[in-house]
Amino acid sequence: MSFIATPQSMHFPDALPLQSGASIRDYHLAFETYGQLNAERSNAVLVCHALNASHHVAGRYEGQDKSEGWWDNMIGPGKSVDTNRFFVIGVNNLGSCFGSTGPMHMHPDTGRVYGADFPVVTVEDWVNAQARLLDRLGITQLAAVLGGSLGGMQALSWTLQYPERVRHAVVVASAPNLTAENIAFNEVARRAIVTDPDFHGGHFYQHGVIPKRGLRIARMIGHITYLSDDVMNEKFGRQLREGIDLKYSTQDIEFQIESYLRYQGDKFSEYFDANTYLLITRALDYFDPARAFGGNLTQALARAAAKFLLVSFTTDWRFSPKRSREIVKALLDNRCDVSYAEIDAPHGHDAFLLDDARYMGVISSYFDSIAKELA
Amino acid sequence: MSFIATPQSMHFPDALPLQSGASIRDYHLAFETYGQLNAERSNAVLVCHALNASHHVAGRYEGQDKSEGWWDNMIGPGKSVDTNRFFVIGVNNLGSCFGSTGPMHMHPDTGRVYGADFPVVTVEDWVNAQARLLDRLGITQLAAVLGGSLGGMQALSWTLQYPERVRHAVVVASAPNLTAENIAFNEVARRAIVTDPDFHGGHFYQHGVIPKRGLRIARMIGHITYLSDDVMNEKFGRQLREGIDLKYSTQDIEFQIESYLRYQGDKFSEYFDANTYLLITRALDYFDPARAFGGNLTQALARAAAKFLLVSFTTDWRFSPKRSREIVKALLDNRCDVSYAEIDAPHGHDAFLLDDARYMGVISSYFDSIAKELA
Numbered sequence: 001m002s003f004i005a006t007p008q009s010m011h012f013p014d015a016l017p018l019q020s021g022a023s024i025r026d027y028h029l030a031f032e033t034y035g036q037l038n039a040e041r042s043n044a045v046l047v048c049h050a051l052n053a054s055h056h057v058a059g060r061y062e063g064q065d066k067s068e069g070w071w072d073n074m075i076g077p078g079k080s081v082d083t084n085r086f087f088v089i090g091v092n093n094l095g096s097c098f099g100s101t102g103p104m105h106m107h108p109d110t111g112r113v114y115g116a117d118f119p120v121v122t123v124e125d126w127v128n129a130q131a132r133l134l135d136r137l138g139i140t141q142l143a144a145v146l147g148g149s150l151g152g153m154q155a156l157s158w159t160l161q162y163p164e165r166v167r168h169a170v171v172v173a174s175a176p177n178l179t180a181e182n183i184a185f186n187e188v189a190r191r192a193i194v195t196d197p198d199f200h201g202g203h204f205y206q207h208g209v210i211p212k213r214g215l216r217i218a219r220m221i222g223h224i225t226y227l228s229d230d231v232m233n234e235k236f237g238r239q240l241r242e243g244i245d246l247k248y249s250t251q252d253i254e255f256q257i258e259s260y261l262r263y264q265g266d267k268f269s270e271y272f273d274a275n276t277y278l279l280i281t282r283a284l285d286y287f288d289p290a291r292a293f294g295g296n297l298t299q300a301l302a303r304a305a306a307k308f309l310l311v312s313f314t315t316d317w318r319f320s321p322k323r324s325r326e327i328v329k330a331l332l333d334n335r336c337d338v339s340y341a342e343i344d345a346p347h348g349h350d351a352f353l354l355d356d357a358r359y360m361g362v363i364s365s366y367f368d369s370i371a372k373e374l375a
Numbered sequence: 376m377s378f379i380a381t382p383q384s385m386h387f388p389d390a391l392p393l394q395s396g397a398s399i400r401d402y403h404l405a406f407e408t409y410g411q412l413n414a415e416r417s418n419a420v421l422v423c424h425a426l427n428a429s430h431h432v433a434g435r436y437e438g439q440d441k442s443e444g445w446w447d448n449m450i451g452p453g454k455s456v457d458t459n460r461f462f463v464i465g466v467n468n469l470g471s472c473f474g475s476t477g478p479m480h481m482h483p484d485t486g487r488v489y490g491a492d493f494p495v496v497t498v499e500d501w502v503n504a505q506a507r508l509l510d511r512l513g514i515t516q517l518a519a520v521l522g523g524s525l526g527g528m529q530a531l532s533w534t535l536q537y538p539e540r541v542r543h544a545v546v547v548a549s550a551p552n553l554t555a556e557n558i559a560f561n562e563v564a565r566r567a568i569v570t571d572p573d574f575h576g577g578h579f580y581q582h583g584v585i586p587k588r589g590l591r592i593a594r595m596i597g598h599i600t601y602l603s604d605d606v607m608n609e610k611f612g613r614q615l616r617e618g619i620d621l622k623y624s625t626q627d628i629e630f631q632i633e634s635y636l637r638y639q640g641d642k643f644s645e646y647f648d649a650n651t652y653l654l655i656t657r658a659l660d661y662f663d664p665a666r667a668f669g670g671n672l673t674q675a676l677a678r679a680a681a682k683f684l685l686v687s688f689t690t691d692w693r694f695s696p697k698r699s700r701e702i703v704k705a706l707l708d709n710r711c712d713v714s715y716a717e718i719d720a721p722h723g724h725d726a727f728l729l730d731d732a733r734y735m736g737v738i739s740s741y742f743d744s745i746a747k748e749l750a
Contacts, residue, residue: 019623020621021623022623116625119623120624120625177613179608180604180613180632181604181607183613183630184595184636185599187595187630187637188595188596188599190625191592191595191637191640194626195591195592196588213571216570217563217566220562220566221596223559224556229555229556232556233554233555233556237555238553238555248494248661250565250654251491251565251569251653255558255562257558257559258559258562261562262566275625279625281625285629286623291613
């Protein structure tokens with residue numbers, strides 16, 4: 001049974017300038033912390049989240065047995081990231097729908113719900129917002145910043161935006177930018193949401209509806225890209241949902257995989273915000289630190305002063321090992337201190353959230369060595 | 376400039392029993408033929424089409440310069456499948472929207488448009504319908520049956536349903552069945568169509584609307600799976616559509632790949648029938664000759680008496696070379712005569728429709744050898 005986690009919230013009255021030129025003021029960040037900040041304030045670990053996650057990284061909520069945080073398998077007392085040694089912070093990003101200020105909240109200038117008027121936020125903006133939170137928590141330098149997928153992009157960006165504030169960066173199942181195919185999947189998901197008649201240009205809240213059809217399609221597409229072909233074949237294969245006879249129907253569920261995807265889509269459409277989906281996928285699209293350097297990733301990463309651990313998974317075709325190796329190479333070009341583990345795991349992109357002895361072993365050893373630096 | 380092709384149509388009054396137990400009567404098949412049937416009636420080549428194609432395989436229509444058939448690069452006088460030597464037949468499948476009887480036509484029992492009541496058709500049903508057409512054309516045995524992707528499944532099925540009527544089968548970029556991931560992509564596309572409010576349970580014709588939103592999403596998903604990651608990066612990469620500055624928008628087009636996909640989706644939604652899309656993707660899902668043999672493909676292919684050429688493309692992740700090799704292995708287990716070419720091409724699944732010197736060379740040589748058998 002996990003420990004009890006308590007969500008917190010912090011208000012930021014001052015305007016945060018955004019990469020787009022816009023700004024956002026009077027916003028809240030939801031966050032959680034686990035463990036104790038030491039006297040030297042040197043043992044803080046910031047965990048950055050991916051698309052469908054939040055500040056609730058580990059532990060569970062009082063009285064809610066099934067409310068484990070999304071990285072509870074990795075983070076907690078005695079776990080790979082040991083909260084007996086580290087002060088771990090999870091933050092919900094701006095624009096999300098799990099507690100921090102997002103499209104479903106009130107725009108302080110207009111008094112109306114933001115909806116589609118919520119400003120476009122980038123990975124860099126999130127990192128800036130996280131840095132302000134750390135300022136308020138009195139943390140000058142992180143022992144480590146840690147994230148998977150989109151969270152890994154934030155961890156990488158931390159080392160470029162605040163090189164002096166990060167001692168270690170752990171970048172899991174991530175990429176230096178999205179490929180055309182990655183953007184393509186995001187775009188189809190966004191079009192499914194935007195063209196849902198219940199989207200109302202992003203102002204669906206005042207119509208009392210939710211673009212659930214679009215959200216379902218978006219989530220189904222997402223799920224396909226999170227899993228490997230192999231694990232899908234192993235889990236579902238061509239199994240029928242019922243019996244052994246075909247129904248010969250184009251609309252009824254025939255195969256198990258269809259049932260699984262519809263269930264995932266339905267569930268997601270009940271709790272995820274459509275505008276948040278657009279914002280977060282766009283932040284993914286835009287992330288590209290090499291862009292300002294004519295595409296030269298080595299030059300882009302020259303600012304980084306942290307030590308790095310990169311982890312990728314062999315069957316991850318969304319953010320393949322090749323993409324992690326691009327980051328490793330650019331860091332080595334800059335003579336950075338880099339460790340890299342390519343984990344032979346069958347689960348595709350989802351592997352970064354799952355238990356795997358080798359993966360957990362790599363994370364444990366790395367955080368052990370960070371802890372020894374602190375001692 | 377290609378030769379002039381002339382579409383034809385044949386009426387079949389008698390009921391065709393379908394695999395589902397239903398039947399269809401009073402239907403038409405649209406078809407085209409190129410070249411001359413020889414005196415021995417031994418030089419006929421049947422070409423089977425994939426999802427978004429038709430009986431218009433080669434040549435162009437009178438007065439329409441840009442109306443080349445979908446395999447015009449491969450089939451015609453002096454081409455790889457040489458219509459000076461072969462009598463080539465293209466047939467539009469039942470349920471399609473390009474001329475043969477489909478969901479937009481009248482149900483002879485009710486006098487109303489079929490819509491969602493069009494019977495579910497399978498690869499096996501299509502092959503049976505094609506066999507009846509050949510009967511009427513006076514062709515007892517095919518020199519070859521040829522198809523790519525879903526067309527390749529039909530070619531393979533011909534060798535199992537009518538072993539004595541096929542001398543050669545050419546199966547390009549195909550598979551012995553769909554994987555869970557393949558079915559998953561089909562299912563998302565179908566859900567996008569079925570949940571479009573303009574679908575009206577498949578009876579949208581009488582409402583005077585078309586579920587274009589769903590068709591667009593379906594086509595965008597399809598296009599992603601037809602291309603390789605590499606070719607997408609090469610053609611589109613992370614290029615912006617306009618200028619060099621980001622717009623910071625979640626709904627406007629920012630990247631070239633978004634523009635391409637939206638264009639393809641829009642175009643498709645103008646001409647493709649939504650019910651046809653459901654039917655054809657379902658036929659793909661259902662195809663699985665090994666199913667009746669407990670998944671044993673070797674046993675399933677034991678009936679085949681044809682000689683085979685299989686072709687796959689290295690970057691095809693929809694129907695990967697691995698899937699073609701499964702067919703090759705099962706045929707070899709049965710001591711069939713099999714040639715196999717794995718073409719190193721960058722274009723993904725789409726490669727089967729494109730010009731590639733090695734690919735065309737393999738097809739040419741194979742059909743040369745068939746022509747020599749005839750002489």
